[in-house]
Amino acid sequence: MTPVTTTPGFVRYRPDLEQPFPDEQELVRQIVGAMERANRQVAAKHRHGLRDAHAKSHGVLAGELRIEPDLPAHLAQGLFAGPRSYPVIVRFSTSPGDLRSDRVPAPRGMAIKVIGVDGPRALDDGATTQDFLLVNHPTLPFGTVGEYAELQELLERQPRESDLWQQSTRLGARIAVRVSARLGLRPPRALEALAAPNHHILGETFHSMAALRYGDHVAKISAAPRSEDVRALTGRPVGRRAGDSALRDLVAGFFAHHSAEYDLRAQLCVDVGRMPIEDASKRWPEELSPHQRVAVLHLPAQDPYSDARRRYADDVLSFSPWHALEAHRPLGSIMRIRREAYARSSDFRHTVNGVREREPSSIDELPA
Numbered sequence: 001m002t003p004v005t006t007t008p009g010f011v012r013y014r015p016d017l018e019q020p021f022p023d024e025q026e027l028v029r030q031i032v033g034a035m036e037r038a039n040r041q042v043a044a045k046h047r048h049g050l051r052d053a054h055a056k057s058h059g060v061l062a063g064e065l066r067i068e069p070d071l072p073a074h075l076a077q078g079l080f081a082g083p084r085s086y087p088v089i090v091r092f093s094t095s096p097g098d099l100r101s102d103r104v105p106a107p108r109g110m111a112i113k114v115i116g117v118d119g120p121r122a123l124d125d126g127a128t129t130q131d132f133l134l135v136n137h138p139t140l141p142f143g144t145v146g147e148y149a150e151l152q153e154l155l156e157r158q159p160r161e162s163d164l165w166q167q168s169t170r171l172g173a174r175i176a177v178r179v180s181a182r183l184g185l186r187p188p189r190a191l192e193a194l195a196a197p198n199h200h201i202l203g204e205t206f207h208s209m210a211a212l213r214y215g216d217h218v219a220k221i222s223a224a225p226r227s228e229d230v231r232a233l234t235g236r237p238v239g240r241r242a243g244d245s246a247l248r249d250l251v252a253g254f255f256a257h258h259s260a261e262y263d264l265r266a267q268l269c270v271d272v273g274r275m276p277i278e279d280a281s282k283r284w285p286e287e288l289s290p291h292q293r294v295a296v297l298h299l300p301a302q303d304p305y306s307d308a309r310r311r312y313a314d315d316v317l318s319f320s321p322w323h324a325l326e327a328h329r330p331l332g333s334i335m336r337i338r339r340e341a342y343a344r345s346s347d348f349r350h351t352v353n354g355v356r357e358r359e360p361s362s363i364d365e366l367p368a
């Protein structure tokens with residue numbers, strides 16, 4: 001096998017970095033089928049088609065992605081090749097495929113759609129968008145398609161569980177994680193995910209969790225609070241007396257008077273052994289390769305949750321890691337399964353709601 005690194009040590013992208021599982025297609029079929037069954041139940045409950053994951057939005061923003069000037073050659077790749085600015089739409093969400101109370105802690109999502117991007121596409125979709133889908137945790141507890149299939153039964157039960165049941169499970173998980181820490185034990189990964197605290201969504205750091213092509217190289221992407229006003233929100237608990245829509249209220253309250261900036265960062269792969277591409281549950285060590293700023297995401301003060309915006313972002317738009325330039329092709333088994341999962345979820349809700357899916361070609365398509 002030819003070496004996969006180039007000087008000064010960044011792994012060079014090539015297609016055979018991906019190693020599909022022998023029975024991957026069958027696992028994908030099972031997982032996507034189970035997700036579709038859950039999605040049908042939720043649509044029947046609400047008489048409206050929702051996303052199969054990250055159904056609840058908390059803010060939909062217009063902004064700008066400013067690529068850093070003078071990036072070194074290994075970072076000046078793909079979308080980040082030159083110092084220009086792109087319009088973006090950002091949708092903040094929480095992970096369940098149902099409309100849960102914001103009193104129940106849940107992983108937070110930040111989906112960024114960059115508009116007006118030219119270049120060869122990862123899929124032949126005729127679009128000019130580049131999406132980055134990020135969650136506020138660096139790794140996925142179930143990082144391969146095989147492990148994900150095992151999780152599926154648990155996920156299938158989710159829509160039927162009450163908010164109260166979910167709140168108690170998470171409280172139990174937090175206690176178990178604390179007890180494990182006192183005993184010097186490492187808690188199971190699934191328990192850690194359930195035990196996540198209920199913090200202000202805007203102060204979080206968001207991660208792609210899985211790898212993607214980064215032009216000549218391979219990277220994970222993250223977005224971290226940059227401006228003082230959002231950094232001040234990191235770790236701030238959502239109040240105990242908060243209502244069911246606490247996160248939307250916090251986001252709307254913040255952007256009524258403040259702008260926000262996040263650093264968009266790339267962590268380049270320098271060692272495919274210690275920074276695996278096929279297993280998204282493995283954290284890439286920052287001592288081997290730090291997250292480096294490649295752009296600044298600027299979100300000005302605005303009304304982030306008008307009815308027209310919510311309808312547009314929730315019902316018309318779709319975000320997917322496969323809305324991508326070939327230079328940012330999603331990589332690894334979790335990314336491959338997402339190709340099928342996102343298309344099916346999006347088709348389902350657009351069909352049920354009688355809404356045509358449309359990739360924006362201009363920021364003017366986002367209603368005020």
Ligand code: HEM
Nearest residue numbers: 051052053054091109111133134209210318319341345346
């Ligand atoms: C690397 C790990 C992952 C990350 C960072 C991630 C992140 C996200 C985010 C941020 C959204 C919301 C997008 C929006 O605002 O519209 C989303 C939606 C979604 N995710 Fe994931 N996700 C991951 C893994 C998965 C996996 C493994 C599956 C399924 C097997 C999946 C299925 C979905 C589906 C079906 C949607 C809704 C698609 C739609 O109807 O438009 N995700 N994800």
